[in-house]
Amino acid sequence: xxxxxxxxxxxxxxxxxxxxxxxxxxxxxxxxxxxxxxxxxxxxxxxxxxxxxxxxxxxxxxxxxxxxxxxxxxxxxxxxxxxxxxxxxxxxxxxxxxxxxxxxxxxxxxxxx
Amino acid sequence: xxxxxxxxxxxxxxxxxxxxxxxxxxxxxxxxxxxxxxxxxxxxxxxxxxxxxxxxxxxxxxxxxxxxxxxxxxxxxxxxxxxxxxxxxxxxxxxxxxxxxxxxxxxxxxxxxxx
Numbered sequence: 001x002x003x004x005x006x007x008x009x010x011x012x013x014x015x016x017x018x019x020x021x022x023x024x025x026x027x028x029x030x031x032x033x034x035x036x037x038x039x040x041x042x043x044x045x046x047x048x049x050x051x052x053x054x055x056x057x058x059x060x061x062x063x064x065x066x067x068x069x070x071x072x073x074x075x076x077x078x079x080x081x082x083x084x085x086x087x088x089x090x091x092x093x094x095x096x097x098x099x100x101x102x103x104x105x106x107x108x109x110x111x112x113x
Numbered sequence: 114x115x116x117x118x119x120x121x122x123x124x125x126x127x128x129x130x131x132x133x134x135x136x137x138x139x140x141x142x143x144x145x146x147x148x149x150x151x152x153x154x155x156x157x158x159x160x161x162x163x164x165x166x167x168x169x170x171x172x173x174x175x176x177x178x179x180x181x182x183x184x185x186x187x188x189x190x191x192x193x194x195x196x197x198x199x200x201x202x203x204x205x206x207x208x209x210x211x212x213x214x215x216x217x218x219x220x221x222x223x224x225x226x227x228x
Contacts (some may be wrong), residue, residue, distance in 0.1 A: 006155075034220075043117070043204055043219030044156070089156060100169060101217065103148075105155030 006104035019077040023090030030092035117220035137208030
């Protein structure tokens with residue numbers, strides 16, 4: 001029972017263009033959402049997060065959008081750079097569960113020159 | 114700070130053998146998490162501890178898996194006996210929980226291969 005779903009296992013984008021990574025969730029109790037980035041042979045690292053009281057959060061080239069009614073969030077990277085090539089994991093949490101995260105299966109982003 | 118430390122980085126073992134994975138969380142963190150990464154299921158939470166006490170082990174796949182946290186600076190994940198389907202990358206993460214979500218910091222992972 002996958003409560004957090006990333007339906008696109010991979011995505012290829014040209015350098016300078018926008019990358020859009022999508023994530024859907026089924027558990028309406030989730031109220032905090034995060035994106036983690038993972039390079040090969042390394043652990044995931046935190047990228048950006050959003051609380052359910054917001055619908056957008058921006059940090060430099062990275063913006064996360066949350067649509068609660070659709071139980072959908074997306075990560076936009078503008079402009080995409082070759083160093084952004086990595087696996088991106090969407091994760092969700094319920095406040096009060098000691099930061100327990102439920103992760104999606106990840107989307108591999110390849111930024112080409 | 115050195116970050117979350119995991120050992121070994123790679124482990125190759127034969128089916129039926131006992132495997133022990135080790136984790137040293139970031140000093141001062143009070144929550145510790147064990148995850149398993151596979152292609153099919155992504156990152157799955159196996160178990161997490163808060164102040165050295167196991168809080169939720171519902172993700173532990175079978176009784177063959179066990180985890181301990183004897184003190185704030187050390188945790189182990191043991192698989193006995195190991196099976197080929199346990200082959201995966203196992204991550205440990207730690208965080209400082211103070212009543213609301215706080216970022217988790219991941220170690221580099223242990224790649225386990227069971228033949």
